[in-house]
Amino acid sequence: xxxxxxxxxxxxxxxxxxxxxxxxxxxxxxxxxxxxxxxxxxxxxxxxxxxxxxxxxxxxxxxxxxxxxxxxxxxxxxxxxxxxxxxxxxxxxxxxxxxxxxxxxxxxxxxxxxxxxxxxxxxxxxxxxxxxxxxxxxxxxxxxxxxxxxxxxxxxxxxxxxxxxxxxxxxxxxxxxxxxxxxxxxxxxxxxxxxxxxxxxxxxxxxxxxxxxxxxxxxxxxxxxxxxxxxxxxxxxxxxxxxxxxxxxxxxxxxxxxxxxxxxxxxxxxxxxxxxxxxxxxxxxxxxxxxxxxxxxxxxxxxxxxxxxxxxxxxxxxxxxxxxxxxxxxxxxxxxxxxxxxxxxxxxxxxxxxxxxxxxxxxxxxxxxxxxxxxxxxxxxxxxxxxxxxxxxxxxxxxxxxxxxxxxxxxxxxxxxxxxxxxxxxxxxxxxxxxxxxxxxxxxxxxxxxxxxxxxxxxxxxxxxxxx
Numbered sequence: 129x130x131x132x133x134x135x136x137x138x139x140x141x142x143x144x145x146x147x148x149x150x151x152x153x154x155x156x157x158x159x160x161x162x163x164x165x166x167x168x169x170x171x172x173x174x175x176x177x178x179x180x181x182x183x184x185x186x187x188x189x190x191x192x193x194x195x196x197x198x199x200x201x202x203x204x205x206x207x208x209x210x211x212x213x214x215x216x217x218x219x220x221x222x223x224x225x226x227x228x229x230x231x232x233x234x235x236x237x238x239x240x241x242x243x244x245x246x247x248x249x250x251x252x253x254x255x256x257x258x259x260x261x262x263x264x265x266x267x268x269x270x271x272x273x274x275x276x277x278x279x280x281x282x283x284x285x286x287x288x289x290x291x292x293x294x295x296x297x298x299x300x301x302x303x304x305x306x307x308x309x310x311x312x313x314x315x316x317x318x319x320x321x322x323x324x325x326x327x328x329x330x331x332x333x334x335x336x337x338x339x340x341x342x343x344x345x346x347x348x349x350x351x352x353x354x355x356x357x358x359x360x361x362x363x364x365x366x367x368x369x370x371x372x373x374x375x376x377x378x379x380x381x382x383x384x385x386x387x388x389x390x391x392x393x394x395x396x397x398x399x400x401x402x403x404x405x406x407x408x409x410x411x412x413x414x415x416x417x418x419x420x421x422x423x424x425x426x427x428x429x430x431x432x433x434x435x436x437x438x439x440x441x442x443x444x445x446x447x448x449x450x451x452x453x454x455x456x457x458x459x460x461x462x463x464x465x466x467x468x469x470x471x472x473x474x475x476x477x478x479x480x481x482x483x484x485x486x487x488x489x490x491x492x493x494x495x496x497x498x499x500x501x502x503x504x505x506x507x508x509x510x511x512x513x514x515x516x517x518x519x520x521x522x523x524x525x526x527x528x529x530x531x532x533x534x535x536x537x538x539x540x541x542x543x544x545x546x547x548x549x550x551x552x553x554x555x556x557x558x559x560x561x562x563x564x565x566x567x568x569x570x571x572x573x574x575x576x577x578x579x580x581x582x583x584x585x586x587x588x589x590x591x592x593x594x595x596x
Contacts, residue, residue, distance in 0.1 A: 132189055136171050136212075139181045144172040144218070155213045158199035160555055161465045161531060165209030167194065174218045176294065176302060176341040183339065184300040186212055186583045193583050195335040197237065197269025206554025206588050216268060219341065222246055229317045231291050233344040236268025243267060247347055255289040255346040263443065268340040273551040274332035276468075279404075280508050282381040285550075287331035292316035294342035295330055298579035303338065305330070316344035329574075334552065335585040336592065337578050351406040355416040356436040359428035360397030367399035368476045370426040371507055374403065375473065378509070379418035381406040382440075384448060387480045388503030389517070392450040395431055402436045402448055448504075463522040464501060465535035467542065467556070468515045469549035476505065476512055479546055483516060486541065493534065496520060496527035513550060516542070554588050561590035
């Protein structure tokens with residue numbers, strides 16, 4: 129161990145390497161329910177060159193490396209006991225804001241909202257507004273996970289806006305994707321250039337195939353205005369039909385459905401839709417009218433949209449339920465064994481009742497103090513991304529076991545009939561990867577080809593684990 133420590137200190141400097149338990153234990157888990165293993169060493173590189181040397185060393189000593197951004201996911205990263213934990217938070221520089229080519233290039237550890245704030249000063253923004261952890265999540269981690277962003281209804285997934293990546297492979301080779309691959313004209317402006325879409329290979333791969341060290345994202349001008357709408361429905365089916373109509377009309381920039389958990393304070397109904405529209409003044413009003421028609425055609429009742437506005441502007445999820453953050457998040461510690469994924473919009477008419485029935489018939493759910501945080505939906509352009517968020521008292525060992533069993537049973541219920549997850553990581557891999565058939569087999573072959581010594585995030589995505 130001392131030999132590895134000395135080598136890492138020579139690469140990154142002693143101030144960026146630690147084997148102290150007090151440091152190591154802080155890197156064992158994300159926001160998910162599984163504690164994870166304690167790494168042997170934590171190393172924090174400041175450059176791509178240092179990442180290259182760390183990866184080469186890990187190959188020489190056959191010691192796994194787990195990657196760390198800001199650990200904002202709820203689905204278990206799966207840190208392995210005794211690994212090298214490589215935290216990329218010091219690689220946080222914005223290298224270039226290129227307004228002419230409408231892209232920004234930043235290091236993997238740059239905070240999403242920090243990059244957006246620099247663009248906002250110039251009247252621009254990242255083409256994907258960022259996920260729920262935008263104030264703490266990193267560019268590299270968000271792309272590696274392919275997080276579901278705010279604004280998905282119009283803007284699509286995070287990965288769709290990645291123009292190019294710099295990636296360190298498991299053998300220390302540095303790869304540039306898209307147009308940046310041309311060494312004589314390395315301009316990171318177009319993902320679709322220079323052959324197959326290698327950018328897409330690493331988007332959503334969760335660090336199993338390579339270490340993302342730089343990200344070039346598309347950017348756009350900040351829209352001229354925003355409009356907000358909020359509707360309540362007495363019937364789930366009406367809300368789903370209204371949402372499908374809004375999708376068909378391409379009327380909303382971001383459409384959110386609330387179908388379980390606490391209802392918005394002071395609002396009557398069984399299902400609720402929030403809509404955010406970002407466009408020119410004239411187009412925003414036209415699209416807002418289309419949302420009104422869609423909702424009211426299916427018996428939706430207009431509500432004061434101030435909670436919608438506060439959610440979008442203040443970035444506090446609690447406002448979707450017309451509740452301040454202090455009340456919504458104040459009774460911790462609870463842990464959230466999340467299950468989430470894409471399904472057809474109309475399938476919500478079956479899925480939501482099935483989830484309510486599952487909770488009502490699970491005697492252990494109430495007995496150990498579990499609760500439903502939400503059955504909430506971010507609507508994509510043509511589908512629904514459903515978050516099934518249940519909570520259990522984190523300090524109760526029995527409640528934790530029940531919570532993990534609930535996650536497994538809900539995943540089995542949904543993945544067996546309707547749903548495919550977005551981000552997977554370790555928590556969801558056992559429930560979805562075996563269902564992928566030949567796709568899973570191809571991913572295993574890619575892992576072996578790119579990482580033959582199995583050092584990069586082994587076991588994440590079900591790749592490079594003990595059973596492979």
